[in-house]
Amino acid sequence: MLETATGLKTSAMMMKGRKNYLCLHRYHQFFAQDSLLENRGKLLKKRLQAWINETRFGDRAELPWLADDTSLWDDLSCSSDQCLGTTCLYFEDCFHNKLRREAARAKIIIVNHHLFFADLKIKRTGFGEVIPRFQVAVFDEAHNVEEIATDYLGESISTNQFSEFAGDLEKEMKSIPRGERAPFEAGLAALKTQVEHLKLRFDSGEDRGRMDALVLQELRERPGNEIKTLLTALAKDLDESSFKELQPYAMRARELNQQFAMILEPGDPDWLTWYERRKTGLTIHTSPLDISEKLKNLLYEQVETVVFTSATLSTNNTFEYAKGRLGLDETIECIYPSHFDFRSRVFLYIPGDLPLPSAPHFPAAIAKRILAILKRTKGRALVLFTSYHNLNIVHTIIKDKIPYVLHRQGDAPRSLLLDAFRENIHSVLLATGSFWQGVDVPGEALSCVIVDKLPFDSPGDPLVAARIDSIKSRGAFRKYP
Ligand code: SF4
Numbered sequence: 001m002l003e004t005a006t007g008l009k010t011s012a013m014m015m016k017g018r019k020n021y022l023c024l025h026r027y028h029q030f031f032a033q034d035s036l037l038e039n040r041g042k043l044l045k046k047r048l049q050a051w052i053n054e055t056r057f058g059d060r061a062e063l064p065w066l067a068d069d070t071s072l073w074d075d076l077s078c079s080s081d082q083c084l085g086t087t088c089l090y091f092e093d094c095f096h097n098k099l100r101r102e103a104a105r106a107k108i109i110i111v112n113h114h115l116f117f118a119d120l121k122i123k124r125t126g127f128g129e130v131i132p133r134f135q136v137a138v139f140d141e142a143h144n145v146e147e148i149a150t151d152y153l154g155e156s157i158s159t160n161q162f163s164e165f166a167g168d169l170e171k172e173m174k175s176i177p178r179g180e181r182a183p184f185e186a187g188l189a190a191l192k193t194q195v196e197h198l199k200l201r202f203d204s205g206e207d208r209g210r211m212d213a214l215v216l217q218e219l220r221e222r223p224g225n226e227i228k229t230l231l232t233a234l235a236k237d238l239d240e241s242s243f244k245e246l247q248p249y250a251m252r253a254r255e256l257n258q259q260f261a262m263i264l265e266p267g268d269p270d271w272l273t274w275y276e277r278r279k280t281g282l283t284i285h286t287s288p289l290d291i292s293e294k295l296k297n298l299l300y301e302q303v304e305t306v307v308f309t310s311a312t313l314s315t316n317n318t319f320e321y322a323k324g325r326l327g328l329d330e331t332i333e334c335i336y337p338s339h340f341d342f343r344s345r346v347f348l349y350i351p352g353d354l355p356l357p358s359a360p361h362f363p364a365a366i367a368k369r370i371l372a373i374l375k376r377t378k379g380r381a382l383v384l385f386t387s388y389h390n391l392n393i394v395h396t397i398i399k400d401k402i403p404y405v406l407h408r409q410g411d412a413p414r415s416l417l418l419d420a421f422r423e424n425i426h427s428v429l430l431a432t433g434s435f436w437q438g439v440d441v442p443g444e445a446l447s448c449v450i451v452d453k454l455p456f457d458s459p460g461d462p463l464v465a466a467r468i469d470s471i472k473s474r475g476a477f478r479k480y481p
Pocket of ligand 1: 088096
């Protein structure tokens with residue numbers, strides 16, 4: 001499209017986060033396990049190996065049989081923490097490295113906001129980069145930039161990182177004689193116990209909350225001190241180990257230690273330390289309340305042009321609020337009216353009789369209403385949820401009650417679900433998270449969009465509340481229309 005519109009010859013590459021690509025080191029490590037040498041393991045390996053021989057970049061989206069939420073992919077892909085870098089045996093053939101080499105030759109690189117800011121964070125340290133250098137950055141859906149940039153310009157540590165570290169080291173230890181493993185096993189067992197103590201500390205109460213100086217001090221003492229001592233000892237033992245394959249884990253232990261200690265340090269008043277509890281574990285974040293200066297230094301001063309575009313970036317016909325939050329001083333601005341004829345083409349229905357979203361019977365009540373709507377629209381609907389919890393309850397209730405194909409996020413990779421939804425006009429897709437934006441389904445297949453509740457952050461959310469306090473304390477609220 002771009003070539004047709006501009007008449008220029010160009011080349012484009014799409015890059016996704018590292019976890020989307022198969023890691024050859026982890027693939028070989030995974031299939032070295034004795035338990036996978038029997039039939040099912042052999043079949044799986046054969047299937048994957050046939051794909052590996054042909055795939056260009058090892059992108060998991062090429063595997064339609066792999067469910068979105070499968071734990072298998074976690075074992076086959078790696079995060080930046082887990083990557084062995086130049087010490088990896090497969091460094092030359094590594095899919096992720098191959099992708100980066102090709103991206104360096106492309107004129108346009110397409111990435112999501114998460115990868116963009118993860119890269120900015122790496123470039124800030126001066127130790128490497130993920131996305132090759134660029135001169136122009138264009139942000140679509142730019143109303144999300146503040147939220148995502150805050151995640152990456154802050155720091156966070158999750159109990160999963162400790163579990164992954166322990167799990168990876170345990171796997172690696174299988175290659176050394178049993179008798180040599182004892183000191184590491186004892187250290188890891190003690191570390192896991194302390195991480196459990198940390199989780200238990202936030203086991204009840206709100207899922208997300210602020211952490212004040214008192215809580216931080218308490219955590220630094222216990223289990224902070226114990227975790228610090230254990231990781232220091234493990235790093236030393238791993239460093240001194242005669243088994244070369246264990247040595248990269250010394251670096252990981254040290255990095256975890258530093259990250260954990262830094263997050264528990266008493267906070268800067270312009271930052272917020274807060275926790276988030278999920279089914280998968282506990283994450284502690286420390287986030288800047290205002291990223292405007294950071295964006296100026298790290299982004300605007302480094303590239304020639306930055307374009308922000310979104311259907312919801314202006315407030316009351318001005319960009320003042322967005323400009324203030326994003327630190328934009330010199331701008332060229334335009335607001336274009338929508339090309340949709342909302343008055344004649346859209347029917348809006350807001351039920352006034354449903355229970356509040358916090359009520360326990362809310363999911364069952366909306367399931368009933370969704371069924372009634374689907375009957376009228378003859379399927380052809382995208383149903384968007386703000387939580388997997390509601391999505392799954394509604395799916396269970398309606399799955400045998402509609403005569404249309406019902407797709408659910410997680411049952412197949414996103415692109416395949418969307419293709420199937422586009423192709424079967426009467427099908428229905430239940431989704432959450434990434435489906436709220438950037439979905440393009442032209443034509444009749446998407447005749448109706450149902451949302452379970454508007455996805456606005458609650459003003460009680462720790463980060464939102466702290467930002468509001470910070471803006472108020474500077475008297476800046478009056479500035480915004
Ligand atoms: S270099 Fe990193 S990502 Fe690539 S195969 Fe090795 S460990 Fe995996």
